Amino acid sequence: MKIVVCVNHVPDTATKINIASxxxxxxxxGVTFVINxxxxxxxxxxxxxxxxxxxxxxxxxxxxxANKETIKKTLAMGADSAVLxxxxxxxxxxxxxxxxxxxxxxxxxxxxxxxxxxxxxxxxIMGQLVANILDYNIVSTATSFNxxxxxxxxxxxxxxxxxxxETSLPAVITAQxxxxxxxxxxxxxxxxxxxxxxxxxxxxxxxxTVTIVEMKKPIAKEAGKIIGDxxxxxxELVRLLKEExxxx
Amino acid sequence: xxxxxxxxxxxxxxxxxxxxxxxxxxxxxxxxDTNTSIEAVIIGNEIxxxxxxxxxxxxxxxxxxxxxxxxxxxxxxxALLLSFAEESExxxxxxxxxxxxxxxxxxxxxxxxxxxVVDCIExxxxxxxxxxxxxxxxxxxLTVVKSNSEKTIFTLRPNVFTIGNISDxxxxxxxKDIAEVNxxxxxxxxxxxxxxxxxxxxxxxxxxGRGLKAxxxxxxxxxVASLLGAATGASRAAVDAxxxxxxxxxxxxxxxxxxxxxxxxxxxxAIQHLAGMQSSKYIVAIxxxxxxxxxxxxxxxxxxxxxxxxxxLIEELKKK
Ligand SMILES: Cc1cc2nc3c(=O)[nH]c(=O)nc-3n(C[C@H](O)[C@H](O)[C@H](O)COP(=O)(O)OP(=O)(O)OC[C@H]3O[C@@H](n4cnc5c(N)ncnc54)[C@H](O)[C@@H]3O)c2cc1C
Ligand SMILES: Nc1ncnc2c1ncn2[C@@H]1O[C@H](COP(=O)(O)O)[C@@H](O)[C@H]1O
Numbered sequence: 049m050k051i052v053v054c055v056n057h058v059p060d061t062a063t064k065i066n067i068a069s070x071x072x073x074x075x076x077x078g079v080t081f082v083i084n085x086x087x088x089x090x091x092x093x094x095x096x097x098x099x100x101x102x103x104x105x106x107x108x109x110x111x112x113x114a115n116k117e118t119i120k121k122t123l124a125m126g127a128d129s130a131v132l133x134x135x136x137x138x139x140x141x142x143x144x145x146x147x148x149x150x151x152x153x154x155x156x157x158x159x160x161x162x163x164x165x166x167x168x169x170x171x172x173i174m175g176q177l178v179a180n181i182l183d184y185n186i187v188s189t190a191t192s193f194n195x196x197x198x199x200x201x202x203x204x205x206x207x208x209x210x211x212x213x214e215t216s217l218p219a220v221i222t223a224q225x226x227x228x229x230x231x232x233x234x235x236x237x238x239x240x241x242x243x244x245x246x247x248x249x250x251x252x253x254x255x256x257t258v259t260i261v262e263m264k265k266p267i268a269k270e271a272g273k274i275i276g277d278x279x280x281x282x283x284e285l286v287r288l289l290k291e292e293x294x295x296x
Numbered sequence: 297x298x299x300x301x302x303x304x305x306x307x308x309x310x311x312x313x314x315x316x317x318x319x320x321x322x323x324x325x326x327x328x329d330t331n332t333s334i335e336a337v338i339i340g341n342e343i344x345x346x347x348x349x350x351x352x353x354x355x356x357x358x359x360x361x362x363x364x365x366x367x368x369x370x371x372x373x374x375a376l377l378l379s380f381a382e383e384s385e386x387x388x389x390x391x392x393x394x395x396x397x398x399x400x401x402x403x404x405x406x407x408x409x410x411x412x413v414v415d416c417i418e419x420x421x422x423x424x425x426x427x428x429x430x431x432x433x434x435x436x437x438l439t440v441v442k443s444n445s446e447k448t449i450f451t452l453r454p455n456v457f458t459i460g461n462i463s464d465x466x467x468x469x470x471x472k473d474i475a476e477v478n479x480x481x482x483x484x485x486x487x488x489x490x491x492x493x494x495x496x497x498x499x500x501x502x503x504x505g506r507g508l509k510a511x512x513x514x515x516x517x518x519x520v521a522s523l524l525g526a527a528t529g530a531s532r533a534a535v536d537a538x539x540x541x542x543x544x545x546x547x548x549x550x551x552x553x554x555x556x557x558x559x560x561x562x563x564x565x566a567i568q569h570l571a572g573m574q575s576s577k578y579i580v581a582i583x584x585x586x587x588x589x590x591x592x593x594x595x596x597x598x599x600x601x602x603x604x605x606x607x608x609l610i611e612e613l614k615k616k
Contacts (some may be wrong), residue, residue, distance in 0.1 A: 059433065059537065059551070060565070061434065061548045061568045061571075062567055062568070064436070064567075065433045065436035065437050067437060069576070074433065076436065077456070082547045086549070086550055096315055102509055107530055109325070116322045120433045124468075140411075141402075141412065142405065142406075142412065142452050145406075146606040166548070167433075167434060167548060168432065168433060169433075170415065170431070170432055170433070171414055171415075172398055172414065172415075173398065173401070173402040173405075173412065173414055173548060176398070176399055176402035176403055177402045177405065177406055179403075179405035180374075180403045180407065181406055183598065184368060184478060185371070185481055186399070186481070187369075187481075188398065188399055189395065190396075191542075200491065201484075204395070205395065206368075206394075206396070206486075207308075207395060207489050207494040207497055207541060208398070208488055208493065208494035208543075209486060209488035209494075209498065210486070210487045210491055210493060211367075211483045211485070211486050211487075212483065212484050212486075212487070213481060213482065213483055213484070214481075214482045214484050215371075215480060215482065216480065217479045223547060225545075225550075229611060236581045244379060253430045255444070256442050256444070257410065257411035257412075257443060257445045258411045258412070258413055258443050258444065258448075259441065259442055259443055259444060260439050260440070260441055260444075261440045261441060261442055262440040262616055263429070263437055263438070263439050263440075264437050264438050264440070265435065265437060265438070266431070266436075266437070266574075266575075267438075269574060269579075270592045270597035271591060271592050271593065271594065272596055272597065273580075273595075273596060273597070273599070274586065274591060274597040274599050275596055275597065275598055276599075276600070277586070277599045277600045278597055278598075278604060278605070279600070279604045279605050279607075279608035281598045281605075281610075282598070282605060282608040282612050283601070283612055284607070285580065285596055285598060285609070285614065288596055289557065289578070289580070289596070293497075293557070293577075293578045293595065293596075295500070295557040295577070295578050296500070296524055296554045296557065
């Protein structure tokens with residue numbers, strides 16, 4: 049079985065974000081980039097599926113030279129091969145989805161795993177976009193995944209509960225935390241990954257459909273008051289919540 | 297600009313979701329500002345009080361109905377929504393940014409070949425064009441965006457757009473019986489956490505972190521929550537320790553919430569936690585370390601021992 053896993057290279061979640069001088073993007077100086085946390089669950093599920101059913105796992109990433117770091121990590125965890133769609137442009141989700149889908153069409157996988165969300169733009173729509181371009185079935189924010197022949201049984205998170213979904217291959221699955229425990233790359237994996245080549249492709253892209261007019265920092269919330277340091281402050285807290293904030 | 301706006305209304309168990317009412321109200325405001333029309337569409341089987349949506353300023357709703365549509369199915373709902381959208385010739389589509397909206401909006405974007413802006417916290421008309429503001433990098437920055445395409449889809453973050461005043465108008469309900477339903481994606485069961493409010497839908501959230509030291513100590517968090525009609529939340533440390541389910545995790549890799557009141561107990565306020573909750577309208581912090589970063593975003597704080605303060609809070613709340 050052929051499996052594609054899409055991996056994105058994003059600022060570490062602990063990074064402080066500063067706006068660049070163009071006021072349309074972030075200033076990358078001093079920012080550490082890492083593999084998107086949700087993509088680690090996607091990789092793990094792809095590898096587990098391959099271990100059960102055989103086949104190969106292709107890592108796919110779109111972005112700059114720097115994305116190679118994330119691709120190498122994916123290879124070290126156990127992916128068999130990798131494709132980097134090279135671009136330095138800031139692209140919107142639709143354009144990225146079309147480029148990823150185009151490449152996926154060449155690979156013709158039965159399954160595509162992605163993260164449920166990139167922690168940069170936090171869009172959470174790439175899986176759905178790609179599935180709809182390819183006419184694949186989709187299970188988004190999956191917390192469990194099982195394959196039986198052609199049939200997929202998966203759980204997905206919804207507000208206040210879970211849905212169990214039945215669908216079939218080919219499909220795109222987007223990974224939510226809880227799906228699995230991502231493995232660490234072994235030393236051997238890291239060595240093997242060093243010898244694997246990352247296939248690089250130049251891509252032609254369409255115009256963005258949405259433009260960023262401005263990027264700005266949110267208005268910082270001002271720290272309020274510390275009312276006290278023990279239980280004697282509780283009546284005052286409750287009074288403030290009732291009378292000042294009027295929230296209870 | 298807009299010749300027509302369509303608001304997608306979401307139902308679960310035959311009840312309209314509150315996040316959809318926010319979408320209707322905001323859609324009605326935009327329709328007035330741009331002098332265009334708005335109508336709504338809903339997919340499901342038996343649905344209660346559909347004509348109620350008139351109160352939110354939308355006077356017409358089409359109900360695409362079939363018994364097989366009671367439960368959400370991404371394949372069935374997408375197919376129906378798409379043909380409805382195409383026939384309507386609308387150019388603005390509004391959804392709530394929920395598990396369902398987040399599946400349907402991008403599907404529609406591909407099928408209609410149009411722009412999509414998700415998770416908006418502001419949506420306004422400027423120079424006869426819609427301008428959206430949405431958080432990125434987990435709320436550490438905001439982007440203001442415009443769509444260049446003829447049609448655009450927006451999803452609105454729940455609990456951010458206020459409903460405000462409502463009228464007593466009723467809406468016209470048009471029921472369309474659907475003959476065929478595409479169930480290639482089928483929900484075979486729904487497991488609800490009974491009697492529990494989800495953090496993304498709650499007006500008040502009471503959250504606990506590692507400072508609570510053991511899972512059994514969340515009993516007092518649940519008690520405060522039940523006294524306030526609130527949902528319970530947790531930090532990642534509490535979830536990773538296995539004390540609380542992941543569905544309760546608030547933060548960058550958990551849920552983003554903006555309730556009226558967020559009470560953080562024994563939570564330090566790591567940047568990833570703040571990312572998920574700092575847009576709450578009021579924040580209360582209870583933490584024994586007066587230098588904990590959570591106090592930096594809290595409106596009211598008590599810098600003391602949770603094991604003393606929370607029981608006192610329970611007593612005080614019982615008094616009313
Ligand atoms: C990729 C990534 C993603 C992440 N995503 C998230 C996320 O989504 N959500 C999230 O929450 N975190 C997330 N984190 C983790 C985050 O960095 C913190 O580790 C976590 O939020 C800490 O949880 P905590 O505040 O409960 O624990 P701690 O930081 O250990 O804080 C415990 C607090 O309790 C206080 N305390 C102790 N005893 C008492 C007492 N008796 N009474 C009152 N107060 C007491 C202490 O003073 C302390 O401030 C993420 C981290 C990474 C790397
Ligand atoms: N540039 C990219 N290259 C490869 N995969 C991506 C890229 N952007 C997004 N993805 C995938 O899509 C998922 C969801 O991203 P998003 O919809 O952007 O939040 C991520 O977890 C990745 O699996």
